[in-house]
Amino acid sequence: MKNIGNTKNICNKKQPQVTVLMKHFKNPKEREEIEKNLKVGAEFDMRHRGHFLFYGEDFISYKLERPYDKNRNEFLRILTKYMSNTLEDQCPSSWKKCKRPFWEELIFTHLPHVIRITPDQKQVETFLSQLKMFIQWLDKRVGTTWFPVVDKYSKEAISDLKMSEQVLNAIFLRDFPQIHQKDFSAKKSIEKMKQSFDQYTKSLDSLFEVTSIIDQITVLTEFNTNKTFYVKGLPTQLIIPGLIMSGGIGRKSGTLLWEWFQTEGIYPQKGRKYLKLA
Numbered sequence: 001m002k003n004i005g006n007t008k009n010i011c012n013k014k015q016p017q018v019t020v021l022m023k024h025f026k027n028p029k030e031r032e033e034i035e036k037n038l039k040v041g042a043e044f045d046m047r048h049r050g051h052f053l054f055y056g057e058d059f060i061s062y063k064l065e066r067p068y069d070k071n072r073n074e075f076l077r078i079l080t081k082y083m084s085n086t087l088e089d090q091c092p093s094s095w096k097k098c099k100r101p102f103w104e105e106l107i108f109t110h111l112p113h114v115i116r117i118t119p120d121q122k123q124v125e126t127f128l129s130q131l132k133m134f135i136q137w138l139d140k141r142v143g144t145t146w147f148p149v150v151d152k153y154s155k156e157a158i159s160d161l162k163m164s165e166q167v168l169n170a171i172f173l174r175d176f177p178q179i180h181q182k183d184f185s186a187k188k189s190i191e192k193m194k195q196s197f198d199q200y201t202k203s204l205d206s207l208f209e210v211t212s213i214i215d216q217i218t219v220l221t222e223f224n225t226n227k228t229f230y231v232k233g234l235p236t237q238l239i240i241p242g243l244i245m246s247g248g249i250g251r252k253s254g255t256l257l258w259e260w261f262q263t264e265g266i267y268p269q270k271g272r273k274y275l276k277l278a
Contacts, residue, residue: 040064044076047084054094055083062137075130082110095144101274103146107131107153108271112164113246113264117172119180124161128154160268163238168266170235197261200250204229205262207275210243217257220245223275231258242269 037051037060044063050056059076066072083091086105092098107128115123135150175193178184197203208220211228218234221227231249248262267275 040067041080044073044080046076046080050080050084053083053091055080058095058138058141061141062134071126071130075127075134078111078114078127079106079131079134081114082106086110095138095142095146098146100149103150103153104270105274107150107157107161108268109274112161112168112267112271115165115168117169117179121162121165121169124158124165128158128161157268157270160270163240164243164266164268167235167238167243168263170238171260171263171266174233174235193261197248197250199252200259200261201253203248203250203261205248206246208245208247208249209269209272210239210241210245212241213239218260220249229258230256231260233259243267244269244272244275246275 034051037056038048040060040063041051041056044059046056046059050059059080063072063076092102111124111127115127132147132151132154135147139145139147172179176184176189179189204222207223208229209223211219211221213219213236214230216232216236218231218236218239220229220231222229229249244267245260246264246267247260249258250261251258
């Protein structure tokens, strides 16, 4: 028997509760196979519980067809994080029980939240290409017909997602101009950002929608309150009204304008309905 790990922490007024999934092995051979698969899954950060849910075997099989393909590995990292971290206990019980919103949320909301900052800025293109290849493989393997749906969403999304990726990269390059250099120190950069944050007398971490652009000023509307904020320091040449921005803004004493200082995600308008405020 092996402790697979917690599925979800549920906080209440009394004490945290942890749900634990247990696996009973029929024989040593089955245990050996699972342990081998755990090592493979670790290469794309699949949590232990994923090996015992419907998608685990498919992800491992797909990975092993091209075990050294970096793009495939990165694609599986993003997809498995969506299944286990984002959806968690709300994950469908099979590929056939997935609905259209499952793919829509993956493409329009989850992907822009987890893409990495890269010099070539091709994370969106690569992921969507890898996703369509996986869906073709999956349809043949399990008898689903998801390819037309995913292909449609991908074509609808690619332009907006590429813009979101460009904005995200522009902001990070502004804050961390040496991010792509070998001697880049994330720790030092974060400390520098914290020093800048300490200068603000007011701050807000939330979800915002771009309302308009006025010269070099971005006008943002906050989701919770509908309050308007005039923010400087964003790449206004790339930003368009309707863009959704998750992050933090701050204002120094004696100033009217806010500054954008922390970025958590840049999303197209179609991803808005899946975004949740804390």
